Amino acid sequence: TNTFEAFLRNTTVQNQDVNQWATTGQGFLVDTICSHLGFFRLAQNNPIFKTTPDPTPGPNTPHYEFLVSNGLPLPGAPATGNFMGLGTVVLSATSRGSITLRSNNPFDPPIIDPALLKTQFDKVTMREAVKSAQKFVTAPAWSDYVLGQIGAFTGVTTDAQIDAYVAANAGTIFHPVGTASMSPKGASSGVTDPDLKLKKTVGVRVVDASVLVSHVVSLYH
Numbered sequence: 001t002n003t004f005e006a007f008l009r010n011t012t013v014q015n016q017d018v019n020q021w022a023t024t025g026q027g028f029l030v031d032t033i034c035s036h037l038g039f040f041r042l043a044q045n046n047p048i049f050k051t052t053p054d055p056t057p058g059p060n061t062p063h064y065e066f067l068v069s070n071g072l073p074l075p076g077a078p079a080t081g082n083f084m085g086l087g088t089v090v091l092s093a094t095s096r097g098s099i100t101l102r103s104n105n106p107f108d109p110p111i112i113d114p115a116l117l118k119t120q121f122d123k124v125t126m127r128e129a130v131k132s133a134q135k136f137v138t139a140p141a142w143s144d145y146v147l148g149q150i151g152a153f154t155g156v157t158t159d160a161q162i163d164a165y166v167a168a169n170a171g172t173i174f175h176p177v178g179t180a181s182m183s184p185k186g187a188s189s190g191v192t193d194p195d196l197k198l199k200k201t202v203g204v205r206v207v208d209a210s211v212l213v214s215h216v217v218s219l220y221h
Contacts, residue, residue, distance in 0.1 A: 004071025
């Protein structure tokens with residue numbers, strides 16, 4: 001029962017733990033809420049590969065990831081009980097979003113469309129990731145520890161139910177990239193040239209993961 005719920009639900013405990021960490025660098029908060037990661041590939045015989053080439057760079061590169069958390073790091077968590085969170089992440093996404101100007105006013109925020117799960121490959125990968133997570137937590141090792149699913153995920157078992165749940169709840173996590181992607185010098189596409197110089201400007205370089213041309217299967221930070 002030593003999960004993050006004990007910290008999140010009690011302001012006295014929060015203040016004590018924050019003070020201990022700030023003064024000594026020790027205590028409950030030395031641990032991240034996501035203390036374990038897992039990286040996995042789709043099965044080689046998955047039917048999606050009949051219509052979509054494998055987007056990963058090699059046979060040992062993962063298609064999706066597990067984020068295992070010691071608690072439920074989401075708003076709206078139940079007021080009682082202790083929980084384990086298991087998030088699934090598509091690492092080899094083939095969907096491509098866009099950023100466009102809203103107006104000619106430079107202070108207007110841009111129009112951002114992340115285009116999440118727009119390709120069939122990404123939808124299949126997320127579905128398989130969720131099914132893999134369900135299989136993982138129902139293994140005998142978790143008996144009497146994991147008692148069931150909660151919230152909107154309760155009773156979600158079929159492919160159609162998983163797809164509907166994902167469509168209603170999926171979001172980005174940690175690593176959006178490519179918003180200022182590189183392209184060859186002189187090309188009309190792209191934001192930066194191969195020297196990371198911002199096109200059609202002088203004296204400006206972009207030096208971060210936004211210059212990547214496509215998603216790299218990794219944790220960018």
